[in-house]
Amino acid sequence: MQPHQLTNNDISDVTPVYSPSKQRIAYSAFDGNDFEIYTMDRLGGTRTKLTDNTRNDISPSWQPVT
Numbered sequence: 001m002q003p004h005q006l007t008n009n010d011i012s013d014v015t016p017v018y019s020p021s022k023q024r025i026a027y028s029a030f031d032g033n034d035f036e037i038y039t040m041d042r043l044g045g046t047r048t049k050l051t052d053n054t055r056n057d058i059s060p061s062w063q064p065v066t
Contacts, residue, residue, distance in 0.1 A: 004044075006025070006040060006044045007044075007047075011029055011030045011031075011032075012029065012030045012035075013027055013028070014027065014028050014029070014035075014058070015028050015058055015059050017060055017061060017062065018042065018062075019039075020062055020064050020065075022042060023041065023042055024040065025039065025040055025041075025042055026038070026039045026050075026061075026062065027039075027040075027060065028056075028057060028059065028060060029047075031049075033054070034053075034056045034057075035057055035058050036049055036050070036051045036052060037049075037050045037057045037058075037060045038050060
């Protein structure tokens with residue numbers, strides 16, 4: 001698969017990591033106050049915000065489903 005740009009904004013999107021199935025990507029992004037964790041489909045599209053608090057959430061990781 002060829003790399004392609006998934007986000008296009010003026011904020012920092014950092015520390016991307018693929019899900020175990022390689023279908024989703026988790027990453028950290030600055031929301032205007034601090035870094036939060038988001039996910040999106042590996043091909044792009046709508047992002048889903050997973051955290052919302054007052055401290056930086058960085059370096060997401062996936063846990064395999066057992």
